Amino acid sequence: MSETYVPSTYIPPTGAVVPRLDLKTLKVGDEVPKLVRRGDLQHWNRYAAVNHEFAGHHMDDGVAIHEGFEAAIGMGPFIHALLHQMLREWVGEDVGRVAKVGMQSRRPWHRGRTLTQGGKVTAIREEGDEIVISVDVWGDDDQGQRLIIGEAEVAVPK
Numbered sequence: 444m445s446e447t448y449v450p451s452t453y454i455p456p457t458g459a460v461v462p463r464l465d466l467k468t469l470k471v472g473d474e475v476p477k478l479v480r481r482g483d484l485q486h487w488n489r490y491a492a493v494n495h496e497f498a499g500h501h502m503d504d505g506v507a508i509h510e511g512f513e514a515a516i517g518m519g520p521f522i523h524a525l526l527h528q529m530l531r532e533w534v535g536e537d538v539g540r541v542a543k544v545g546m547q548s549r550r551p552w553h554r555g556r557t558l559t560q561g562g563k564v565t566a567i568r569e570e571g572d573e574i575v576i577s578v579d580v581w582g583d584d585d586q587g588q589r590l591i592i593g594e595a596e597v598a599v600p601k
Contacts, residue, residue: 461532464539466574466599475562475578478529482517482556482584490521504554517552522560522591526580529560530597534576539599542575546593550584557585562595573598 461476480486484502491497496518499506507515523546530541552558559582566577575598582591 463535464533464576464597464599469564469567469576471564471566473564475529475533475564475580477559477561478525478532479557479559480525482552482554482558484515484554487515487517487521487554490518490524494518494520496520507554512551513553515554517554517558519546519548522546522548522552522558522582525558526560526582526591526593526595529562529580530578530595534597534599539573539597542596542598544580544593544595546580546591548591550588550590552582552584552590558590559583559585560591565594569601570598572601574601 487501491501498518500510500512500516501507501518502515504514507513523544526544526546527541530544534541560580561582562578562580564576565579568575568577575596578595578597580591580593580595581589583589
């Protein structure tokens with residue numbers, strides 16, 4: 444059995460190339476490669492199916508409007524999961540791990556809007572056999588509204 448080839452970049456199903464974290468050049472202030480997702484019912488329905496989260500305001504504009512939103516809204520846990528995806532793609536699951544992710548919602552992600560999530564390295568420290576990288580994370584919609592803020596940590600072996 445041959446060894447698995449591990450590229451220096453990750454190519455997710457979207458086809459976009461995501462640069463991997465490079466400890467040799469990493470410094471405070473560096474940005475995490477952004478993750479961009481369009482808010483549509485197909486993606487939300489798949490997430491809802493797996494998590495049994497078929498609340499009307501996530502699937503039906505009429506229900507969401509009745510509840511005071513401008514359109515159907517994305518699920519908070521789905522937005523949180525996308526932060527995990529962004530960090531996993533950057534650190535490389537074959538190399539490191541996502542140690543923690545905390546998120547606070549500020550505004551809803553409305554259907555039809557594009558969510559762009561990113562992060563910035565705020566600290567790098569050694570902890571046991573690992574290097575832990577602290578990151579401020581965020582998510583904005585395509586109208587420039589900040590939807591979520593948070594903090595995360597990824598860890599890689601020394």
